[in-house]
Amino acid sequence: MGVRILCLHGMGVNADIFKVQTACFRKLLPLDYEFVFLQGLAECEPAPGVAAFFPGPYRCWYDTPTSTKVKKAHVAVLDYIKAFGPFDGVMGFSQGAAVAASILLHHQLDGLSPPFRLGIFICSPLPFSHSLNHGIDTRAYFGSPTDVAVRRDCPNEVPAHLITDEKYLRGEERLAAAGLSTTAPTQASFYQMFHPTVDHVRVTIPTVHITGARDRWRRHSLDVAMLCSAELAVSFEHTGGHEIPPDFAEDMCDLIEGVVSVAMAV
Secondary structure, eight states: OOEEEEEEOOTTBOHHHHHHHHHHHHTTSOTTEEEEEEOOSEEOOOOTTTTTTSOSOOEESOSSOOHHHHHHHHHHHHHHHHHHOOOSEEEEETHHHHHHHHHHHHHHHTTOOOSOSEEEEESOOOOEESSTTSSEEOHHHHTOOOOSOOSTTOOOOOOGGGOOOTTTSOOHHHHHHTTOOSSOOOTTOOOEEOOTTTOOOOBOSOEEEEEETTOTTHHHHHHHHHTBOGGGEEEEEESSSSSOOGGGHHHHHHHHHHHHHHHHHO
8 A cells, every 4th residue: 555745845945856855765765655746835035055956946835934824835735635635644844844743733733633644854943833822922033013912921932042044034024125025014924933832732643853963953853843742753863954965865764664654553
């Protein structure tokens, strides 16, 4: 029986580039593994180092993770599943992994069955919520107005160990100033970041978390693993950065086969 895995690419690449990025370990997996690559919603700038090797257009799931844009990403992925699913698993890199994690967390919060039986998260930053009822209010970090309250007693401080390159997570004001956003900055732009210290919900399917020792998003990825059931989460750290290094293809292949085995046995 085959295994179907939906693949969500990172910011500043596209579905075809993600195929190339993952080819090193996919070619080692059984032939009955089918990987389906979905295209992100919006055009954006290329990720660092990508334009020299791959033509555009380059895409993302959202240019900045406002609750509205996160919701649109959810709808796009879930509509695709409805039309072309079912899928046994989901595999995401970077922003794509965050979108997958957010979808799984919201299904759990809503009391719905998960849309996947397993998850593969590669270099994932923390996911964002489309609801104001969850997560840390990170508007100040994104440079957005904070005069409209999210909810009573909503935490609004990003843990210091998570602060990284501000150019990667840009708010509407910064995007508009750079001429990159089609949405005018408003006081209603909310950024609600899931975090295990404030959100008690957990992903309950078997998951694999692949991180890079030199990735500036490493601490994010470690916290993403904490948003998943500890009994069903397996973590692996390679010596590289924010990437899928071919030197560790066999390790990643073994991890994926392992999580598939666990998921199919449940």
